[in-house]
Amino acid sequence: MSSKQKILSVAGLLSGALVWGVMWYPYRLLHGMGVGGILSTLITYCVAMLLGLFFMGPIWRELRHAGWQSIVLLASAGWTNLGYVLATLEGEIMRVMLLFYLAPLWTLFFSYWLLREKLNSFGYAIILLSLSGAFVILWDARHGLPLPQNLAEWIGLSAGMSFALMNVMVRRIQHLSLNFKVVSAWFGTALFTAVLAGYQDSFMTGLQNIPTDAWGWLLAVGLAICVITYSVQYGLTHLPANQAIVLFLSELVFAAVSAYLLAGEEIGSREIIGAGLIVSASLLSGKIHHHSSTNKIKSAWENK
Template identity: 40%
Template sequence: MYPVFALLIGASMWGVIWYPMRLLEGGGLGGVWLTLTLYAAAMVVSLPRTVRTIPEFARHPGLLTLLMLAAGWTNIAFVEAVLEGNIVRVLLLFYLSPLWATLMGGLFLRERITRVGFASLAIAMGGALLMLWNPLLDWPWPQGKPDWMALSSGFAFALSNVVVRKLQDISLAAKSLSVWAGVMIVAIAMIALFSIPMPHPAVSIFAAAVVLGVMGILLMTVLVQYGVTHMPVHRSAVIALVELVAGAISQQLLTNEVVTMREWIGGGLIVLGAYLSARASLSK
């Protein structure tokens, strides 16, 4: 039961962390620089425990490098999406990740996909097409940067979960170090590649970001990594859907953002597909 509780708590925290992130952005620290600050703080504080795991990277250098890149993009794209997009819409598109996890779990982990599993993929994809339907194009297509970021973040999240599950002989501390280092590497590369100027927020804003990195990002990463490591990919991906509940409630309480009926229906199909996927995996 401990992995379930860990994942539930971690996912719930992910559902509400968008709010302090937006406050920090309003204070002058946003985007890639915000993500870099949060994860650098988490990694530095964790080093007394995680630095001892560096020799483990020699066991599976390829897979751990893939985990770093996937986790790096997952978190950078997620932060960009929640800073700019409608929270519930972003979370729903992000949680197409069970669909990607089902496909990748079958491909890389040889987890058998049942007929119910295939049905869940069809239902979830139908929901995504409905949510992404663009009236101007008469075609389902992401409607701006937040949609693209949410979709790609969910795909990268599913990939990182599959890799975490495959790395059974790698410690939780080493996996967590991979996530934090991966975010920093991808963030620094983006800053250099796109010449993103350094912000100059007040010291209090920077200090608040450091605290959020330690008390939020570090704790959430450890909880999610622990849960994912000790559960099948399908089950962990679906239990993490509690993030949607936390995100929907916090959005209603803290913003004036509106979710259209079409988005609710499409999101409902995504959640239904994820639920059926979980039942299919648990029945094995």
């Protein structure tokens, strides 16, 4: 990888972290205008997909080469994006985001399974730190077991698992173009959301009653998603999965600042300690690839 590609990859992932660190806010504004999370997600990702397809050309030619891996990418991207919206609409931003950012733990397992990246001492440290961070954040003497306390937190946790899988799949599917991967993320989210919307009796009524000023926000968010998804997918394609997750950590900073300024949320001592453990795990995840490269341990995929 050239130095230019590396710079662009890092910039793409950091810009994605900034946008997604504050993206919860326009979705909450839309929710306040009467546009629910499922409906707003469906519209914004349809906007992103239509805008993207206009510039990307005939990517459907790659469908015959896509295979089962593209279906996994499509499904994982769909739940990652929809889960993010639903979790941040109802839950405390930082608790949800910290559970989402247990992703290095899940990335470790998916990388071993799909990329053949071998587990070493850093990997065991990541497991310990991630689980310790989750334990600190979730422990509640009244409920006993350190589990998510509400539906939003469960969604945030599962979306983080899905994000880890998407991260690894983008890295694995090297035979498909970047454009195809980007559209898969948009289409997967739109399809996933459309299926859920079909079970809502009030969906059509909500669609017909969207306020005029809400359409401006929907179009703006769709445009932002269009641009930033391409940037993020570029970074995920050219950087190792365990290094990419480290760059995404800056999203926690952007989320914490925006949650404090825009939602008045304050971070407690447990969240701070848990965040420190999870951040440490994420930082160590970048060492896995470096350590394995130094010792000439290569995955079967990387040797192709």
